[in-house]
Amino acid sequence: MASPGKLLIIGAGPSGLMAAFEAQKHGFEITIIERGRSAGGLCKTLEFGGCRFDIGRHEFPGGGEIMEMWKEIVGDDHTLFKRNDAVYTLGQFFYVSGNFQVGPLSQSMPHPRHVLERIPDSLRTAFLASYDRAQRESNSECRTAKDYRDRLFGPEFTYEAFDAYSEKIFGLQTSEVLLSSFLPPPSPNLLQHCLHEEPFPSSISYRDAKGRSQVGFTPRAELDWYPALGAGMITDRMEEGLRGPNITFYFGTNALEFCQEDSRIVSVLVDDGEGKKTTLTADHYFCGLPLRQVCELLNPKVPAELDNLVRERMPSRDVIIAHLVIGRGDVTPHHFIEVFDRNIRTARVTNYKLWSPSMVASPDLTGLGMELYLESDNPLNQSGDEKLFEVFVSDCEKMGLCRREEVRAARFFRVKGVAPAEVVRYRRHRYQRVVDYLEALENFDQTYRQGQASAMLAAKLAVRRLIGEEHDVAGIL
Numbered sequence: 291m292a293s294p295g296k297l298l299i300i301g302a303g304p305s306g307l308m309a310a311f312e313a314q315k316h317g318f319e320i321t322i323i324e325r326g327r328s329a330g331g332l333c334k335t336l337e338f339g340g341c342r343f344d345i346g347r348h349e350f351p352g353g354g355e356i357m358e359m360w361k362e363i364v365g366d367d368h369t370l371f372k373r374n375d376a377v378y379t380l381g382q383f384f385y386v387s388g389n390f391q392v393g394p395l396s397q398s399m400p401h402p403r404h405v406l407e408r409i410p411d412s413l414r415t416a417f418l419a420s421y422d423r424a425q426r427e428s429n430s431e432c433r434t435a436k437d438y439r440d441r442l443f444g445p446e447f448t449y450e451a452f453d454a455y456s457e458k459i460f461g462l463q464t465s466e467v468l469l470s471s472f473l474p475p476p477s478p479n480l481l482q483h484c485l486h487e488e489p490f491p492s493s494i495s496y497r498d499a500k501g502r503s504q505v506g507f508t509p510r511a512e513l514d515w516y517p518a519l520g521a522g523m524i525t526d527r528m529e530e531g532l533r534g535p536n537i538t539f540y541f542g543t544n545a546l547e548f549c550q551e552d553s554r555i556v557s558v559l560v561d562d563g564e565g566k567k568t569t570l571t572a573d574h575y576f577c578g579l580p581l582r583q584v585c586e587l588l589n590p591k592v593p594a595e596l597d598n599l600v601r602e603r604m605p606s607r608d609v610i611i612a613h614l615v616i617g618r619g620d621v622t623p624h625h626f627i628e629v630f631d632r633n634i635r636t637a638r639v640t641n642y643k644l645w646s647p648s649m650v651a652s653p654d655l656t657g658l659g660m661e662l663y664l665e666s667d668n669p670l671n672q673s674g675d676e677k678l679f680e681v682f683v684s685d686c687e688k689m690g691l692c693r694r695e696e697v698r699a700a701r702f703f704r705v706k707g708v709a710p711a712e713v714v715r716y717r718r719h720r721y722q723r724v725v726d727y728l729e730a731l732e733n734f735d736q737t738y739r740q741g742q743a744s745a746m747l748a749a750k751l752a753v754r755r756l757i758g759e760e761h762d763v764a765g766i767l
């Protein structure tokens with residue numbers, strides 16, 4: 291059978307692999323170029339010291355077509371479990387009631403009642419007084435995420451339960467996050483509600499005048515899904531499935547320029563990693579790179595106003611990821627810990643054996659993944675492993691997770707320029723014109739998204755669109 295066309299896929303991350311995985315079903319001739327030496331992009335799992343770790347914790351939101359996609363790739367090799375997550379703040383672990391969202395900021399939150407019941411009397415009095423003050427000032431509009439949260443929970447609680455997280459992960463003060471439209475004073479009064487009722491209200495979302503969902507509280511899913519051998523099993527399985535005469539991988543190959551003529555990409559200039567430049571052509575191009583990178587690679591350049599839009603975004607951050615092998619089985623009952631406490635530098639801790647028992651070779655071992663977010667010019671970014679060991683292990687000791695002598699092995703990864711997850715919401719509000727500009731390219735699909743579920747779904751539907759189905763690929767956030 292003649293091939294329906296030649297595809298060039300740029301980037302062998304989850305979205306590039308998914309584009310190839312879907313396209314091979316339809317007989318396309320596929321070339322994948324990848325700058326790195328292996329596939330998987332930001333979604334990989336590696337074995338170390340008898341434990342398996344994701345490079346950065348990855349979770350698998352499900353439902354509908356997305357769940358079908360996971361199942362198609364790993365079949366029955368997955369786990370289903372009830373997550374027991376915690377927030378660590380004020381020197382204690384508190385259980386997580388769900389995700390709270392204001393404007394573009396979304397994060398887990400500790401249950402206010404759980405916090406108020408367990409903190410010292412003096413602190414509780416201060417929290418409640420600050421809440422009462424915020425209620426009395428409730429006539430003015432909320433302009434920032436901080437205004438809104440202060441109103442709901444009082445500034446003292448907001449400071450401990452929300453601000454530290456935004457600062458740590460995104461390098462942002464909640465007072466800097468402008469709401470896209472002014473919100474009316476919130477109702478119901480959540481703190482009051484939480485003090486008297488259990489469980490947490492199931493939803494507080496509502497739509498603004500333009501019909502957009504502005505504020506939401508989403509309770510945790512009943513059951514979570516996870517590939518038995520870690521997040522990287524998804525990308526490994528897809529790569530293993532990409533075999534045959536119609537599929538060619540080029541690793542160590544860097545896309546330098548997307549050459550555009552009118553509304554089409556006509557070729558991609560690549561460097562083979564040893565300085566040799568080649569031009570690759572195809573009928574259709576799929577690209578798993580972020581918007582900003584795509585804009586930099588397009589030739590001719592995108593209009594200056596669009597270029598400025600993608601540059602003026604929320605600051606991107608670097609992340610240092612630690613993998614610690616602990617010689618003890620019962621380090622923590624929590625799957626995932628978000629560390630809001632300001633005395634601790636780590637922002638997130640993942641206990642992989644609870645996500646899947648196959649992540650450890652023996653029940654006497656625990657693999658802890660830890661993430662520390664920082665600006666690129668932070669001196670810690672230049673530190674050697676000895677210093678990093680000190681930082682992460684002392685954080686573990688402060689939280690009472692393990693003792694130094696229990697750490698059998700440690701290693702560290704640095705991931706540069708991780709855009710804050712919340713940028714996903716900016717895709718619709720701030721970058722729409724850039725997205726529209728790329729959508730107007732007839733034979734080019736940008737499939738990178740903040741979240742592998744969306745990235746893979748965008749890639750899958752972009753391929754389906756190529757074979758004649760109708761899908762709003764740009765609308766997948």
Ligand SMILES: Cc1cc2nc3c(=O)[nH]c(=O)nc-3n(C[C@H](O)[C@H](O)[C@H](O)COP(=O)(O)OP(=O)(O)OC[C@H]3O[C@@H](n4cnc5c(N)ncnc54)[C@H](O)[C@@H]3O)c2cc1C
Binds near residue numbers: 301329330
């Ligand atoms: C610490 C961390 C935690 C995360 N946690 C979650 C989570 O819990 N849930 C979730 O859904 N998502 C999570 N993500 C995000 C998720 O990993 C990404 O959304 C997903 O990997 C995007 O897939 P992609 O294939 O579009 O891009 P990527 O994974 O970024 O892959 C792009 C690929 O392109 C290659 N490349 C880049 N430039 C070029 C070039 N010029 N030429 C050729 N190749 C190039 C890169 O080497 C890479 O392999 C997390 C990410 C990180 C870093």
